[in-house]
Amino acid sequence: MKMSETTRPAIDPRTVPARTTSGYPEPWRSRVLPREKRALGDAAGLTRIGVNLTTLAPGRESSMRHWHTHEDEFVYVLEGELWLRTDAGEQRLGPGMCAGFPAGSKDGHQLVNRGSQPAVYLEVSNRDPRDVAQYSDPDVDLVWNAPHAPGKFTRRDGTTY
Amino acid sequence: MKMSETTRPAIDPRTVPARTTSGYPEPWRSRVLPREKRALGDAAGLTRIGVNLTTLAPGRESSMRHWHTHEDEFVYVLEGELWLRTDAGEQRLGPGMCAGFPAGSKDGHQLVNRGSQPAVYLEVSNRDPRDVAQYSDPDVDLVWNAPHAPGKFTRRDGTTY
Numbered sequence: 001m002k003m004s005e006t007t008r009p010a011i012d013p014r015t016v017p018a019r020t021t022s023g024y025p026e027p028w029r030s031r032v033l034p035r036e037k038r039a040l041g042d043a044a045g046l047t048r049i050g051v052n053l054t055t056l057a058p059g060r061e062s063s064m065r066h067w068h069t070h071e072d073e074f075v076y077v078l079e080g081e082l083w084l085r086t087d088a089g090e091q092r093l094g095p096g097m098c099a100g101f102p103a104g105s106k107d108g109h110q111l112v113n114r115g116s117q118p119a120v121y122l123e124v125s126n127r128d129p130r131d132v133a134q135y136s137d138p139d140v141d142l143v144w145n146a147p148h149a150p151g152k153f154t155r156r157d158g159t160t161y
Numbered sequence: 162m163k164m165s166e167t168t169r170p171a172i173d174p175r176t177v178p179a180r181t182t183s184g185y186p187e188p189w190r191s192r193v194l195p196r197e198k199r200a201l202g203d204a205a206g207l208t209r210i211g212v213n214l215t216t217l218a219p220g221r222e223s224s225m226r227h228w229h230t231h232e233d234e235f236v237y238v239l240e241g242e243l244w245l246r247t248d249a250g251e252q253r254l255g256p257g258m259c260a261g262f263p264a265g266s267k268d269g270h271q272l273v274n275r276g277s278q279p280a281v282y283l284e285v286s287n288r289d290p291r292d293v294a295q296y297s298d299p300d301v302d303l304v305w306n307a308p309h310a311p312g313k314f315t316r317r318d319g320t321t322y
Contacts, residue, residue: 009260009270010245010252041235044261048233048287049210051261072207076283084171091171099170100205100212109170122237126209126287 025161062111065136070128080119082111108136186322223272226297231289241280243272269297
């Protein structure tokens with residue numbers, strides 16, 4: 001079957017446009033890009049869960065280290081090698097490995113591609129408009145979706161970027 | 162790293178015990194087994210989303226054709242060949258293909274392993290205690306989690322199995 005012949009509900013991820021941008025202000029944006037996110041859940045019309053197929057270039061970080069107040073997060077590695085940073089230290093995730101991060105658990109997480117090839121993984125979460133992402137590393141002065149600044153990044157003092 | 166050395170939050174799915182049973186009454190139970198489900202989300206302590214790594218034997222069906230009232234569902238194929246049955250007909254899903262089923266959409270879905278090898282896929286959903294699964298095929302007289310019978314299968318007339 002040619003890709004163009006795939007119709008819903010079946011989805012060939014290669015036909016889903018990639019988002020190649022990041023909402024992070026600098027200097028953090030440059031630490032995650034180049035990165036491609038294909039919103040497979042959106043493509044399927046899902047609203048209660050988000051599913052992204054993400055490709056992360058060598059040397060890049062999936063995000064800054066963070067945790068979510070109201071959203072569970074789960075990642076499953078398909079290709080490449082990612083190092084998972086949490087309070088447990090650094091753990092290597094190769095293809096077929098996974099990890100999950102419960103909502104409200106303050107142990108921030110981050111994936112770093114320390115390999116020489118692009119890393120490809122699925123990332124899944126529920127969606128909750130109350131969710132706030134808190135960033136763990138002291139030098140990453142970011143808060144996402146604080147109640148006074150929905151859909152925006154703020155500093156810890158509440159000011160916006 | 163040996164499997165036994167993997168500690169949370171990293172998870173090697175091979176270390177997660179497989180559930181090999183089905184809650185379906187007969188004759189439907191025999192149509193889905195042998196089937197292995199590894200509850201990766203549970204293993205990670207997640208409560209707002211469910212993530213299963215499922216292995217389905219040749220000739221077997223992932224479930225009877227159904228839809229969910231309050232839960233989005235998403236599947237991503239890792240190995241093997243599955244045929245997706247919906248109102249769109251039958252669509253082949255090979256490795257790297259996926260599909261999603263929005264909560265409340267009455268187009269029931271089912272995966273059938275018509276290949277000669279076990280099929281392996283990830284299945285993901287949000288969790289909502291209000292969710293009811295309705296079965297689509299006329300001869301599959303099943304309802305899951307009806308308000309008067311939480312956590313049970315009933316017939317369409319409301320009686321329990």
